[in-house]
C-alpha cells in the first residue's frame with residue numbers, strides 16, 4: 161500500500177515538474193521588460209504610488225510596439241499580445257472566455273455578467289441579450305429623448321457662463337436614462353449619492369487587485385477595503401432595493417422572452433436566484449453608466465478642441481431629420497473610442513492551452529489585452545495614429561483595416577452586451593446637444609493627461625464652455 165502510494169505520488173510530482181518546465185520553457189521565449197525583480201516582477205514600480213496612477217504605470221511599463229510580451233506581477237504572469245491577429249485568436253477562442261477571478265471577482269456582484277464565468281455567464285448572457293436587440297432599444301428611445309431634453313434644459317443655464325466640467329451632468333443624464341429605460345426606475349440622479357457612487361468608485365477595483373490576499377473572504381470582511389466598498393457602493397445597493405420594490409409585480413411566469421432588462425430578470429420562467437437578480441441590476445448600473453458618460457464627455461471635450469469637426473457635425477444635423485442615420489457622428493464616436501477606449505486594458509484567463517503566434521500559452525494563464533495600444537498602433541493606423549481624425553472611419557478606409565484592430569467594446573462571447581444601447585444613446589445625445597449649442601475649451605489636446613482607474617478618464621476633467629448655436 162505504502163509503495164503504491166509513493167509510486168503514485170512520484171508520478172504526480174514528475175508530471176507537475178514536467179508541466180512546470182514546459183511552462184517556463186514556453187514563456188522564456190516571450191520577451192518582457194528587463195528590470196523585473198524575481199518573484200515580484202514589476203510590483204516595485206507601484207510601491208509608494210497613488211492607486212489612481214496604477215493603470216497608467218502598468219501601461220507605461222508595457223512596450224507599446226512589441227507583438228507579444230510577458231510581465232511578472234508578483235508570482236502571477238501576464239501575457240500581453242499586441243496584434244489584431246492575436247486579438248482575434250483570443251476573442252474567438254472557446255478557451256479565452258473566462259475572466260480571472262482575482263481581477264474581476266471578489267467583492268461585489270460576482271453573479272453579474274461582468275465578472276461571472278462558465279455556465280452562469282452563458283445562461284445570463286443568452287437571456288439578457290434579448291433586452292438589447294434593436295427592436296427593444298427602439299422602445300427606449302422616448303426615455304432617452306426625455307432624459308436628454310432634461311439635460312439640455314440644465315445646460316441652457318450655462319450659456320455664456322464660465323468653463324465647467326461637464327462630466328457630472330452627462331453622467332446624471334446617462335444614469336437617469338439607464339435606470340428608467342432598463343428598470344422603470346424614474347429617479348432624479350443630479351447631485352445624488354447614486355451618481356457619486358457610480359461616477360467615483362475611487363479606484364476601488366484597483367485597490368482590490370493590488371491586495372491579492374483580499375480574495376480570502378475572512379480577511380476581506382475585517383479589512384478597511386470592505387468598509388470602503390460598503391460606503392462607496394452603498395447608494396447602488398439601495399437603488400437595487402428600490403428597483404426591486406417597484407417592480408415586484410413583474411415576478412410572474414411569462415412566455416414573453418423579449419422584455420426589458422428587469423422583466424427578463426424577474427420572469428420566474430428564467431429561474432434567476434435572488435442573488436443573481438441583485439447582482440445583474442448592480443452590474444448594469446455599474447457597467448453601463450460611467451462608461452457611456454465618460455465616452456460622451458470625452459467626445460464633447462474633443463469636439464470643443466476641434467472646431468472644424470464640430471462644424472461638420474452641425475452641418476450633418478442641419479441636413480438630416482432626427483430619424484435618419486448620422487454617419488459622420490458615428491465616425492466621430494468611433495474615433496473617440498479608438499483614442500480613449502473606456503477599458504484600455506482588459507483581461508482573460510485561459511481554460512486550455514492556446515497558441516498565440518508561435519507561443520504556446522498554457523492553461524490558467526492571464527492574458528492582458530492592451531486595447532489602448534492596439535488602437536494607437538502606427539503600423540495599423542498610420543503615422544497620425546495619435547491624432548483625432550474621424551475620417552479614418554470612412555468605409556473605403558476602415559475596410560482596409562483588420563476587423564480586430566478596433567475593439568472598444570472588446571469582442572467575442574464577452575463583448576459588451578450594451579454596445580448597441582450605448583451607440584444608440586450616444587448618437588441621440590450628440591444630435592440633440594448640437595442642435596442647441598456650440599462649445600469650446602481652453603484645454604489643449606496635447607495637454608490631456610489620461611488616468612486609468614481602471615476605466616479611462618482625464619486628470620483635468622472635461623472642461624467646456626457653452627454658447628448658443630449660431631450656424
Ligand code: HEM
Nearest residue numbers: 273274447448451452455502503506569570574576578582
Ligand atoms: C461607450 C459605452 C461603453 C463601452 C465603451 C463599453 C465597453 C465595454 C467593454 C470593453 C467590456 C468588456 C470588459 C472586460 O472584458 O473587462 C464591456 C462589458 C460589459 N458591458 Fe459595456 N461598455 C459601454 C456601455 C455599456 C452599457 C450602456 C451597458 C449596459 C446597458 C454595458 C454593459 C456591459 C456588461 C454587462 C458587460 C459584461 C459583458 C459580459 O462579460 O458578458 N456597457 N463593456
